[in-house]
Amino acid sequence: MTPVVTQLNLGRRQFGHCFGTETGGLLVFGSNEIELLLNYFDVHVRWIPLLNYFNPHGWYKVKTVGFRIEKIGADATTSAGDNGQDIQNSSSLIPYNENLDVGYHGTVLDTGSSTLSMPRKTANELVESIMQYSGYSYYEDKDKVYDYCLRSKSGQIEYTESDWKYFLQHEIMKFPLLFMLWEGGEQRTSMDPFFQLEKAKKKFFQQRKGKRRMATQQQQQQEIDSETNNNGRLEIRIPPSQYLFHKHHKICIDLFGDTPSILVGSNVMADKFFIYDRDTMRLGVADFPCDELVYKADAIALSYSQQFQSGTDQ
Numbered sequence: 001m002t003p004v005v006t007q008l009n010l011g012r013r014q015f016g017h018c019f020g021t022e023t024g025g026l027l028v029f030g031s032n033e034i035e036l037l038l039n040y041f042d043v044h045v046r047w048i049p050l051l052n053y054f055n056p057h058g059w060y061k062v063k064t065v066g067f068r069i070e071k072i073g074a075d076a077t078t079s080a081g082d083n084g085q086d087i088q089n090s091s092s093l094i095p096y097n098e099n100l101d102v103g104y105h106g107t108v109l110d111t112g113s114s115t116l117s118m119p120r121k122t123a124n125e126l127v128e129s130i131m132q133y134s135g136y137s138y139y140e141d142k143d144k145v146y147d148y149c150l151r152s153k154s155g156q157i158e159y160t161e162s163d164w165k166y167f168l169q170h171e172i173m174k175f176p177l178l179f180m181l182w183e184g185g186e187q188r189t190s191m192d193p194f195f196q197l198e199k200a201k202k203k204f205f206q207q208r209k210g211k212r213r214m215a216t217q218q219q220q221q222q223e224i225d226s227e228t229n230n231n232g233r234l235e236i237r238i239p240p241s242q243y244l245f246h247k248h249h250k251i252c253i254d255l256f257g258d259t260p261s262i263l264v265g266s267n268v269m270a271d272k273f274f275i276y277d278r279d280t281m282r283l284g285v286a287d288f289p290c291d292e293l294v295y296k297a298d299a300i301a302l303s304y305s306q307q308f309q310s311g312t313d314q
Helices: 031-041 120-134 161-170 193-209 211-227 290-295 297-313
Strands: 014-018 026-029 046-049 064-070 091-095 107-109 137-139 149-151 177-183 233-238 244-247 250-253 272-277 282-287
Touching: 014 031, 026 031, 026 290, 031 272, 031 290, 031 297, 046 177, 064 120, 064 233, 091 120, 120 137, 161 244, 233 282, 290 297
Parallel strands: none
Antiparallel strands: 014 026, 014 272, 046 282, 064 091, 064 177, 137 149, 149 250, 177 233, 244 250, 272 282
């Protein structure tokens, strides 16, 4: 018996993931399903280029150009830091000059990791800024498990489950928002050998597909370019609920200073829809209710199947 093979039309070569804080989230393939979800939840995607420079491992990478620390509420009122000085500004910028010729040659989007890792000097600067806004201080875990754990003004370093619940209700709002700043400029340079290879491959397939295919690709590229923040920077928002955690009677920062370049783990990606467009080497990011997406997955699938059925009946 000859097996029946069904060819699925997934749309353009895109895939995406959406990690929830309560659920595992979802992995989505193809632009058709991705656009369905974006339309269903009415969210806007911000696009930036993916780095394609020196990438033998096939990693998806971006370029980090800085960090921003912002006091929750941003009312510009003063707060006392751990050094006894008042913090007058509601926001502070920490520049980061990422050298693409060393380390991992860019900021790696590492979905296999649950933490944010970076060079020690930068990690120390970030944590010290967070401590200034919060009024807490930090120490390195003696067990060498975590790099940065919290010490309260009274010297408390051990926290029970009850202490953690109190912290979430009364203390966590003292901690600032953390923003990663990703470059939104030109995605590749003509000197990049990988760019030259992809350019030659694209030209070859365009010639094979003919003018109709070329026109379709040009239209898709124009649509994507119009949504790309080419001259600005994409800010990735990380609230304290995502960078603080309670474990082994300690409250620690989910940040490590042990890598030569930045590795972005799932703690940064939570409640965001990350879309990877392989045809244009773009990364799309949208703030997204990932847990709600999981809970409504069956209803969304039913809605899609009904739309598809009505389209085929016409």
